[in-house]
Amino acid sequence: MISKAGHFTLRLALQCKRVALFLFAMVWISSSAIATNIAATNTVNTVTPSSQILTQVSNVHPVVGEQIVLRFELLVNGFFNGGTEFDLPSMSSARLSQTSSFAINGSRTILGQTLSSQIWDLYLYPEHKGVIEVPSVRFKIKYMDSSSGESKTVTLMSDAVALYAHIPSSLKNAEQYIVSESVLIEDLWSLSQPSYNVGDVIKRKIKISVANLPAMNIPRILMTSPDGVNVIALEAKLTDNNNRGENSAILSQELHYIVEDGGKFIVGGEEVMWWEPDFGLHRLNFAEKELNVAGSSTGRDVVLFALVVSTTILLILLGLKNRILPLRVKLTTALLGGNWREFINLLYRRGDKLSAPAIIKPSLPLPASAEQLKKHQLISELFSACFSSAAENNSNPFKPKEGEKFSVKEALRYLIK
Numbered sequence: 001m002i003s004k005a006g007h008f009t010l011r012l013a014l015q016c017k018r019v020a021l022f023l024f025a026m027v028w029i030s031s032s033a034i035a036t037n038i039a040a041t042n043t044v045n046t047v048t049p050s051s052q053i054l055t056q057v058s059n060v061h062p063v064v065g066e067q068i069v070l071r072f073e074l075l076v077n078g079f080f081n082g083g084t085e086f087d088l089p090s091m092s093s094a095r096l097s098q099t100s101s102f103a104i105n106g107s108r109t110i111l112g113q114t115l116s117s118q119i120w121d122l123y124l125y126p127e128h129k130g131v132i133e134v135p136s137v138r139f140k141i142k143y144m145d146s147s148s149g150e151s152k153t154v155t156l157m158s159d160a161v162a163l164y165a166h167i168p169s170s171l172k173n174a175e176q177y178i179v180s181e182s183v184l185i186e187d188l189w190s191l192s193q194p195s196y197n198v199g200d201v202i203k204r205k206i207k208i209s210v211a212n213l214p215a216m217n218i219p220r221i222l223m224t225s226p227d228g229v230n231v232i233a234l235e236a237k238l239t240d241n242n243n244r245g246e247n248s249a250i251l252s253q254e255l256h257y258i259v260e261d262g263g264k265f266i267v268g269g270e271e272v273m274w275w276e277p278d279f280g281l282h283r284l285n286f287a288e289k290e291l292n293v294a295g296s297s298t299g300r301d302v303v304l305f306a307l308v309v310s311t312t313i314l315l316i317l318l319g320l321k322n323r324i325l326p327l328r329v330k331l332t333t334a335l336l337g338g339n340w341r342e343f344i345n346l347l348y349r350r351g352d353k354l355s356a357p358a359i360i361k362p363s364l365p366l367p368a369s370a371e372q373l374k375k376h377q378l379i380s381e382l383f384s385a386c387f388s389s390a391a392e393n394n395s396n397p398f399k400p401k402e403g404e405k406f407s408v409k410e411a412l413r414y415l416i417k
Contacts, residue, residue, distance in 0.1 A: 049077075050076065050077040050078070050145050050147060050152075051074075051075065051076045051077070051141070051143065051152075051154050051156060052074075052075050052156070053072060053073065053074050053075070053139065053156040053157070053158055054072070054073040054075065055070070055071070055072055055158045055159040055161065056070075056071040056072075056073070057069075057070055057071075057161050057163070058070075058071075059163075059277075060161075060162070060163050060164065061163070061164055061165075061166065062126055062163060062165050062166075062277075063126075063165065063166060063167065063168060063171075063179050063275055063277065064126050064127065064128065064129055064165045064166070064167050064179075065125065065126065065127075065177070065178075065179040065217065065275075066125070066126065066165075066179040066275075066277060067123055067124075067125060067179070067180075067212050067213055068123070068124040068125070068126070068163065069121055069122070069123060069124075070096075070121070070122040070123075070124055070134065070161065071119060071120075071121050071122075072119070072120045072121075072122070072137060072139065072158050073108070073117055073118070073119050074103075074117065074118040074119075074120070074139060074141055074156060075108060075110070075115040075116070075117050076115060076116050076141070076143040076145070077113070077115055077116075077145060077146050077147060078116065078143050078144045078145045078146040078147075079116050079143060079144055079146075080105070080116060080118055080141065080142065080143045081142055081143055081144050081151060082141070082142025082143070082153070083142070084103065084118060084120070084139060084140065084141050084142075085139070085140040086120070086137055086138060086139045086140065087137075087138070088122065088137070089134070089135045089136075089137065091132070091134070093126065093127060093128045093130065093132050093165075094124050094125060094126045094127055094128075094132050094134075094163075094165075095124070095125045095127060096122055096123070096124055096134075097122065097123045097125075097214070098120075098122060098123075099121045099122065099123055099242070099247070100121070100242070103118045103119055103120050104118070104119040104120075104121075105117070105118055105119075106119070116143070118141070120139075122137075123214075124163075125217060126163065126165035128165065129165055129166060129167050130164070130165065131162060131163070131164055132162070132163040132164070132165055133160065133161075133162050133163075134160065134161040134162070134163070135160055136157045136158050136159065136160050137157070137158045138155060138156075138157055139155065139156045139157075139158070140153070140154075140155050141153070141154060141155075141156060168275065168280070168281070170280070170281045171273070171275060171281065174273050176219035176220075176273070177219070177273040177274065177275055178208075178210060178213070178217075178218060178219065178272065178273070178274045178275070179213070179274075179275045179277065180210040180211055180212060180213045180274065180275075180276070181211045181212055181276060181277065181278075182209075182210065182211040182276075183208070183209070183210050183211075183272065183274040183282070183284065184208070184209040184210075185206070185207070185208055185209075185272055185284050185286060186206065186207040186208075186209075187204070187205075187206055187207075187268070187286045187287045188204065188205045188206075188207075189202065189203070189204050189268075189287075189289055190202055190203040190204070192289075194292065195292050195293070195294045196259050196291055196292065196293045196294070197259070197293065197294055198259055198260065198261065198262060198293060199258075199259060200258075200259045200293075201256055201257065201258050201259075202256070202257040202259070202267075202289075202291065203254065203255070203256055203257075204254070204255040204256075204257065204268070204289075205252065205253070205254050205255075206221070206252070206253050206255070206286060207250060207251070207252050207253075208221075208250070208251045208272065209248065209249070209250050210248065210249050210250075211246075211247075211248050212246075212247060212248070213247075213248075213249055214240055214247070214249055215238035215239055215240050215249035215250065215251055216238060217249075218238075218249060218251040220236060220251075220253075221253075221270050221272065222270070223255060223270065224270075225257060225265075225267055226265050226266065226267070227261070228259070228260055228261030228262075228263055228265055228293070229257055229258065229259055229260060229261075229265050229267060229291065230257070230258045230260055231255055231256070231257050231258075231267070232255070232256045232258065233253060233254075233255050234253065234254045234255070234256070235253075236251055236252065236253040237251070237252040237253070238250075238251055239251075239252070257291075259291065259293050261293065262293045262294060263293055264290065264291070264292055264293070265290070265291040265293065266288055266289070266290055266291075267288070267289050267291060268286050268287055268288045268289045269285055269286060269287070269288040270285070270286045271283055271284070271285050271286075272284040272285070272286075330342075330346050334346060
């Protein structure tokens with residue numbers, strides 16, 4: 001049996017146990033209340049602001065020439081009630097372009113709160129290798145705030161973005177290439193013939209279709225041709241398409257091949273280097289075309305050469321005809337041809353250039369030498385024979401005496417000197 005002292009001790013222990021359990025329950029309840037208050041405080045502190053902007057980049061390590069999408073999502077607690085204004089920053093290492101003049105409107109739920117969203121996409125095309133820093137873009141928006149019921153106009157600044165553009169090792173020596181998810185080439189030649197002739201023209205149309213790249217970024221293919229065939233490339237036609245956010249482009253160009261020589265030629269076969277971001281380098285080649293040209297251009301060259309020579313001779317003759325010859329040459333020509341009228345006219349035109357200008361004047365100053373008198377007499381006889389009334393119908397009026405013929409011509413030659 002348990003004594004009274006033992007019963008007392010047992011009751012005391014039970015009492016202490018009840019007190020301890022009570023105190024533990026009170027502490028647990030107090031801790032739960034404190035935790036609830038802390039959670040409530042945290043919930044209040046994470047309330048979504050009435051307006052904010054989110055910035056996203058499709059790729060931060062692009063290939064030079066690759067299209068990068070910069071997405072800016074504007075969020076407001078309410079609804080947009082006005083136009084959004086923003087300007088594209090100027091950049092030296094890349095080119096920015098706006099995909100559309102309209103935004104993509106929608107909604108987004110953040111922390112249980114539904115916000116109105118407005119998405120603007122920009123395309124960035126790296127033009128140089130290295131770090132590319134895109135500065136913040138300033139957006140000016142107007143919206144109706146649901147919390148206050150007031151119309152607000154605020155300015156949101158996007159995050160600055162840093163990219164690093166690179167050139168893959170397989171493209172380091174490439175002069176031009178296309179960076180795209182998809183590239184297709186088409187080649188259409190005019191109706192093929194078993195044989196061509198010199199002077200024939202072969203027409204060709206090429207088309208390059210790409211995805212997610214503007215037409216202006218498609219490089220122009222350098223068209224070459226072998227000796228004997230001349231190629232003329234017409235102006236390329238660029239076409240851009242945008243369908244529900246998916247953009248594509250087409251470059252179309254017409255070429256004319258002019259056959260200039262006979263023989264066998266290979267035209268076409270140009271290469272297009274295409275870099276696919278997920279799979280690497282592709283090499284596409286246009287179709288080759290063989291031209292069998294009958295005959296040769298030798299006969300044509302002979303005719304062309306003869307035409308050039310004859311034209312040159314004709315031009316020389318016309319130039320000689322129109323050329324103003326020196327008076328001395330004209331005097332000699334008139335003298336040797338017996339054209340005395342021309343000769344005497346030329347003497348007068350020569351004027352002061354004569355070695356003895358007094359001999360063509362009406363009177364001869366005295367004293368005069370015997371040689372000057374002889375020259376004066378010869379000129380007088382020539383003038384009288386050429387311009388007198390008796391000389392009008394005589395083609396060769398001046399006929400010196402038989403014994404004086406040689407001396408007269410010698411004297412006339414002296415006048416020319």
